[in-house]
Amino acid sequence: MGRLSLKETRQKEIILAFYTVAKKTGLENASIAKVADYMDINPSLIVHYFKTREALFSGLIEFILQQYSQIYKINGQAYTRTSEVKKLIDNLFSRKWDNLFDDSVFYSCYALTYRDKNIRSAFRLLHDSLRKLLIDALKKANKNGVINIKSEKETAEIIFALMEGAYYYLGMVDSRTDYTRKLATLKKQALALLGMG
């Protein structure tokens, strides 16, 4: 009895608003007050749903990582054909994600990794699970003779380093042509590792 709880709905709304404000002002300047202002509600309502500012941050991290993980919905393939592997690599080195989350907010969250144990392990967990997905894919492809590599684990590690290194550096590159050329170079290298030069 009593009024129905809006907790889950409101929490999601608030976190989305928090993310929006962070995009606009930078995570370091995103405050409960600003989010409330943006949502046109009272600050204390936000506190009602998130006991503390830190809880709000946790919610944002969860949201960001959830978005991040969406990149890898390239699952359930059998990897019996070259084109499937090619598609997988294409996906990793594509920038569909640009629309999935804001780089500024993402790297600000990443920086928190060095100060907050919970955020750190959440990030680590996601990155490891994504690596597992690639490893599994490579194992299947290897078994099917689509590729021929010695260690799926090592190859996956290298491909991820190429990809994450690419996005680290390319985040600073404004020129569209430079960006695509450099990204193509690194993708080509990833394919070469799989004997798909």
Next chain:
Amino acid sequence: MGRLSLKETRQKEIILAFYTVAKKTGLENASIAKVADYMDINPSLIVHYFKTREALFSGLIEFILQQYSQIYKINGQAYTRTSEVKKLIDNLFSRKWDNLFDDSVFYSCYALTYRDKNIRSAFRLLHDSLRKLLIDALKKANKNGVINIKSEKETAEIIFALMEGAYYYLGMVDSRTDYTRKLATLKKQALALLGMG
């Protein structure tokens, strides 16, 4: 006439203190007030040397990038011997730098890259100049027949991606053994690119 200026000395002291406070509290929580408190001076003295909070940030960025560039004091070599190239790669994939700057502060500064044009171009400039150093080294080595690669530029790009990707991910890895094993894998790959497997 009048009193001698302490401007340069004090500015350096203040920036170093700012960096120290940022290490302790996180860049997002480092304030003029806290720095003044840490230095046991009046906040207004900091304002006297840095007109604005933003100027203080500029100083910190300069400091961080200066530290970062120190990694690459592997210059002036002739690259006529394999060992010199090997040493170069060893350096890139070593973690001497761990002592040069704090990861948390560094990536917080990196995140600012997405919001501040000046910081962005400063970062970009440094990263490009470091790439040029490697490209030059590879060109010499290639000319001397120490290595045999098709494009020094592309190879350098790939090696940097491997390295920067390595540090991005390894920043989340707590296990010493995992860390060294994964780093070794990536270094090995860099060497393989140079035909030095």
Next chain:
DNA sequence: AAATATATTGAACGACCATTCAATATAAAT
């Protein structure tokens, strides 16, 4: 010793913030 430029302090202001608490509003259940 006087003049002068810079160093340093200290107080004060206005802005913003997270959090608290009590009061009011609203919807569901009985």
Next chain:
DNA sequence: ATTTATATTGAATGGTCGTTCAATATATTT
């Protein structure tokens, strides 16, 4: 209609912050 649990508001508190400004201190030059 009353009860009840949750939603939402609004005001207030105490803290921190960047910045300003006037006052004082100190060192150098003449």
